[in-house]
Amino acid sequence: MQVQVVTWASHAAELGSIRRHVFIDEQNVPEALEWDGLDHRAFHFLVYADTLPVGCARLLADGHIGRMAVLQDFRGQGAGRALLAAVLQTARQQTLSWLYLNAQTHAAGFYVRSGFQPVGAEFPDAGIPHLRMELVMENHSSALNTRFGLAGKLHFVDAAAGVPVVEITTAHASARIAVQGAQVLEWQPTGQQPVLWVSRAAVYQTGKGVRGGVPVCWPWFGAGAEGKPAHGFVRTRLWEVRETGQGVADSVFIRFGMKDDESTRALWDHAFDVELIVTMGAALKMELVTRNTGAAPFEITQGLHTYFRVGAIASTQVTGLEDTVYLDKVLGFARATQHGAVTFDGETDRVYVNTTSDCVIDDAGFQRKIRVAKSGSTSTVVWNPWIEKEKGFADMAQGEYQEMLCVETVNAGEDRVTIVPGGEHRLVAFIALDAAV
Template sequence: MDIEALNAEHGIDGILRFTEGRGGLTMIEIANAQATALISPYAGQVLAYRPTDAADDLLFVGERAYFAEGKAIKGGIPICWPWFGADPEAKGRSAHGFVRAWPWQVLATESLADGATRVQLGIADDAETRAVWTQYFNLLVDIHVGTTLSVDLSTLNAGDRPFNITQGLHAYFKVGDASRIRVDGLDGCRYIDKAADGGDAVIRQEGQVAFEHEVNRIYEDVPPVLTIVDPTLDRRIRIESEYSRTAVVWNPWVETAKAMDDLDDQDYRRFVCVETVNTASEVIEIPPGETYRLAARYSIEPL
């Protein structure tokens, strides 16, 4: 991407600028009166967000994360689309779809009346995307950076027949110590335990979610608000989801983290993923000419 041209067309004086980031990837830096943020147009991914009154960033990105074309960036809020998890057709395509390692087009930037900053990025189908996934589509992500962070993903079926998707906002939240945090809001929900032998045990959550070993769960019929309680950083992270009845909670813990080249061995202590998704029983069918949205709003509150 031509950084000078992007700044000329989409930069906002004193608030938003395009820069060269890690690995030579283009980045969007935002600093308004309410918050700072870092967004990667490659992958359409929020990498950092910090309200002006917050002591720590909302999101986690590891030092060993890949910043290279063709590689997914582990951290921030990767977008999983048009499938969540393994390739549903077993064609050898990458897990979690292809758009988290794909260049997005910068469509719009603006300062909003409430002081927040909006960025819109998009991908439209072409010969390259159809070589991976045959459907005709228009995918947009709207990101609002203000006193809260919102990410709104919309999928337009631009073809003449319906198609199915699963998808997710795979948020990595920074925590002080994963062994001390708790996730509230899932008491009584059934989950598929992907970390269990066979990966398909169905269990009912009792009380808060705690982390004492690897956790990889798909929760179903979840409420619209979940919270991460973090006594080490003395804060609560609030996650408000729309158009989602499923959620994923993940932390790799010791052995799985050691097996990942793009995680430091101790990184499992520094994050937890609580993901707004449509997956498992929540497969979305989009008729021709129609649009489906998946959205989440994130905020930091003191304990």
């Protein structure tokens, strides 16, 4: 088996014939899906048995591998391995640092053997079960540093194999943010205890969220429909780094983004562009920006699922939600009204509705107050799993419930956001330490 790197202009007949046989004739993929208008932009690969072209693949500039096909009579003879090896070699020559593909589920093991990892739940594409799979290349962090690093302030490292993390340091604070999920992991003002909490048992692995920090829940908050992941699909995927820079008062910002593709549309059939802009300095600001790039309105729920570190949950309270109605998940979503500060002596899982107020976490254990201000949100979630529920989390160490508390800036439950074509919505959380107690 020999592989040639070709263009669509020079080899459209051979490439098109193989894809028609495999996808359209054999697998009943609609022609409108197969011919997507991207072929003229791609690197194409043909594998030959002697002089006969028997398989093909393509690679787009954004790292998307697709249209992997081998004629039925030539499967099991190494054509697929030869194609994928050639694609990976070209990706390295083009200094691509991240690759992804949508594999038919039965073929996932083939890609795993080359280092790809499944991300998210199975989804149908053209009626065929698929898995999104991603490969973080060896040069990913170094490529990000070349394009986006800020000397002495911002650089990328690997928290684990295939899990790049950006580390930010200023005179006022330090922070760490995972590129996977655009998940803020740490924010620690200089001379203070960390404000965010991450479990000691947290797992840093491709395709899995980290227990703690600020997971981004989008485009739905809470349980998904049957077969769809809880809290949406963006928290376990690599985001694109779009921009870094320095702001006012010695702050540093980083802008992450993601657009729709075949795998997202199979789970949520809308065209979108979503960004998370994190600005870090004496305070922490997170802006989740949703843009509708399609022709029809869509509806979202969403959240910045923020885990705070506290000295002791039993001596912690939350103010700012007095006289606010909430839905109590522990009691089957019963409606109740908050009287006084929120205190903790057992499992707490509440959605406070119709509230735009600041919340203040009064942390007696660390003798500090953490203010959580927000905009673009009329719901606030307060959560602590307590003893029994903590036992169900493999990525949470025993007794850690005592040192964490979630106060989440969300649009959840009855609080839903409709975005018209061409429109956008901004969900903003602003976190700062108030004066010492």
